[in-house]
Amino acid sequence: MLDLITTGNHEAVRSEVDHAIARLMEHGMHRATRHGAEVRELWALAADHLRGGKLVRPLLLVEVFDGLRAAAEAATPEGSGDDAPVAERSEVLRLAAAIEVLHYAFLLHDDVIDNDLTRRGRPNLVGALLDGDDLAPAPAVPDQQGSVVTSRGTDSEDDHRVAQDPARARRAHWARSSAVLVGDQMLALAHQIFARVDLPRPAHRELMEVLEDAVVDSAVGEFLDVSLSDGVIEPAEDVIDEMTRTKTATYTLELPLRMASVLAGAPAEVQRALAEAGRHLGIAFQLQDDALSAFGSALDHGKDPWSDLREGKQTAITEYARRTEAWPRIAAALEQDSTVEERGERVRTLLLDCGAREHQQMLIDREVESARDVLEDCGHRVPGPVARVLRALIDELENRSR
Amino acid sequence: MLDLITTGNHEAVRSEVDHAIARLMEHGMHRATRHGAEVRELWALAADHLRGGKLVRPLLLVEVFDGLRAAAEAATPEGSGDDAPVAERSEVLRLAAAIEVLHYAFLLHDDVIDNDLTRRGRPNLVGALLDGDDLAPAPAVPDQQGSVVTSRGTDSEDDHRVAQDPARARRAHWARSSAVLVGDQMLALAHQIFARVDLPRPAHRELMEVLEDAVVDSAVGEFLDVSLSDGVIEPAEDVIDEMTRTKTATYTLELPLRMASVLAGAPAEVQRALAEAGRHLGIAFQLQDDALSAFGSALDHGKDPWSDLREGKQTAITEYARRTEAWPRIAAALEQDSTVEERGERVRTLLLDCGAREHQQMLIDREVESARDVLEDCGHRVPGPVARVLRALIDELENRSR
Structure with missing residues (x-):
């Protein structure tokens, strides 16, 4: 994960965003309370x-918005009119909270789909609802094509244990269903704010x-991901x-950058440059995420270290390996009858x-380079403070370990 | 389901709504095509x-809107100004399409949660994606409290069959995940139109x-439903x-009636009356749905006849039965070691x-009576054409067999 310690007032902005998220959740809590103790508890946990x-x-949204506004105000004499329409800063903060809510909606449904129980190094919502009922994810089952597939809750030892305990099966069903419904609420809430x-x-x-571009891309990317993992679609390069372009890239970097430029009323040329740079950096982010999952330290990135392997994830890494002479050996290793750690x-x-x-x-360097080119080609039109935020983001991307 | 054949131009309105839905789906199809054949096929199926x-x-939305507008135009001399703001009729049709999309989003996630494979008497999206791969729903397992619980994909014979066939397990996982993601897209699309x-x-x-009230209520109702079925919450009357009030009642009748009055700029008194009548009728609709599931003909309502039983659904019916002397016998029957049909x-x-x-x-009669009272108390303020639509709706509710 990126820290994005970029500007002098970074901590001030963080606390503003934190506050905006808290207010949004309070509104939800107020509503939830009307529906009884169970609904209130679920909302509080979420x-x-x-x-x-x-x-x-x-x-990223707030800092780039602030940068664009500072530059616009410095350039335009007061009262010269003719300004592009601009959002109130308080609304930008609400929108910043909304994209964190959107992100959480995606995480909730991804974790349900992947049958994951941890996130950010601790139990996720399903894990917390199961509360110590240690329903471990299903171990991997290699298939005929040499890719690793998961049963995701239908054929593991754990699930056979669950099968023998109907109360536990019911609780697992309840926890997963709750995560689907909370995800729906988060998705709806984000749209309400927009x-x-x-x-x-x-x-x-x-x-x-x-927003539509980000939400559609994210679902398309997740659908391709699942289709590849489950062997329904062949792992073709395109x-x-x-999948790499759509799954998280669009909503992680392109979304906040495009939002900032629309909300600040930036000139069309700057809007285009920020969108394009965001697209390249978003892809770099996803490629690096794949690299960290495959080669990084689980302690750092906080995810189950073998979950990608267990779920038979196809990435740019497996795509490259498939075209090398090493693939038959990798395929054989995936099929090996051993623990997931050994494999x-x-x-x-x-x-x-x-x-x-x-x-x-x-591949990562190529995307970062393209982003740099876009920013340079746009020349002096991307204001200094914004260019600084983006350069800091690129530096962080390049030195990322989690 | 209600037919709502109420007004003279009913068929004309139906074809307008049909057209609006088709246009909305075309927009989605246009987008989907950009992402490749697999995404396009999924969208076309959905x-x-x-x-x-x-x-x-x-x-209901369009006919009540039309009724309110006709009355307002008859009452107000042209150009008298001071009119409440009114939506364009073309936008009302788009919103009508949007609430059908919202309804479909709820159905998709409900079916995933309930592990249902049929809807409206034919395969639902998951069933169609499995395409003849006859993954039947899990049979019932009675629990200690005498309520029937379902394994929903973890402990049934069917799932053991699936467990022995990893390819089939993967395909089932893929189909269910796809339904979660399509549901997300439908929920987002509805919000975009609003x-x-x-x-x-x-x-x-x-x-x-x-919209927020409808979406929150629906999730709350579904959460309570699952919590009751899975035995996580005790089946207390309140x-x-x-659950009866929130699950489908709010978005089925209160939502379109409130929308119509907001969009037509109806006076506050009429808005309140329509909202309250919608609430009562929505509850009547849900109570009748429960009755049809328990006592009606599966041929008519198109659902799996024993799915409520299999899923251990708690309703106003089981709530009543629990308080009668018959309950021990009903509980024993639920625990019986026999087929789901016999039980x-x-x-x-x-x-x-x-x-x-x-x-x-x-209970149904009481709600319908309350709705009638609300409409009568509001007197001449609910315009004639609207009152006729609502009376036709009430008649249909009272004579509903599916």
């Missing part, structure tokens, strides 16, 4: 989990389109590229040996 | 399934609040009442004998 993130997306922003109609329409260590070694890590780094 | 409904909610309606700010805000027939007979059907009918 609000607590929502607040465990690094706030990468909301901070819908209610006070902006002139054309700018509001643009804002809603930016499909994996599309994981063997696969990791083979991937390192065949140059998959260097190739992935090359 | 668009096809979406269009299988009776359009109760959108028709967000983009051209209305003065206060009216738009009201419209968003009406919890069951809250179902036995339970149905016992419920009929203990007067549960008459009691449920009494």
